[in-house]
Amino acid sequence: MTMTELPLTVRTRSAACCIGDVCAPITREPVTEAGAQDLAAVLKALADPVRLRLVSMIAAHEDGEACVCDLTEPLGLTQPTVSHHLKVLLDAGFVTRSKRGTWAYYALVLGSLDAVASTLRTV
Template sequence: MPVAELLPVRDVTACCAPITRAPLSEDDAETVARSLKALADPARLRIVSIVAAHDDQEVCVCDFQEPLGLAQPTVSHHLKVLMDAGFLTRSKRGSWAYYRLVPGSLDAIAGLLTTV
């Protein structure tokens, strides 16, 4: 079985403290905005939710189309956006692709929005 290739995660926590602690620099604000934009779509939020809620937290690409009510090319586009932003990884098994959340990727975003 091939090993999943992990993509580099854009660690937004490395760039910035929680936004309630200090003003963000322009560069840090751009980095955070790119990550938030990747999540700021109902279909992409549902994809993240589907993956996170799945029993083994891994979902075949074939299992997104029906619950999302979207065509396969549209699903693939949303998956690519989430992968490019560092929220998902993909492993290939035969002709199917399986998606997982990158460990800590959602925690990094949540940490930026804390008030502590």
């Protein structure tokens, strides 16, 4: 599975949140092989210290969105490196991207982290 095929599907708050074919907590019933692969791919997108910091920084930023230009200096990384990490988060469905002139702005997808958390809960 490529990064552009990560299966995070976020639905409305009243509906279930699914990752691939995993819609219930993995502790409720055994997860299928495909479901485990899908969930692992989404978790892998988050399982990087830089990407975790990016999610946090974007969510905490004014208006809940941040320009790449606002993220490079605090991370101490180059723009291409930050853009790569943001692309991984975008492909996994954790952030959205909008272009304004030459800059790209990123915002956290509402419910995307909840979808991951709901598959890992024990109830």
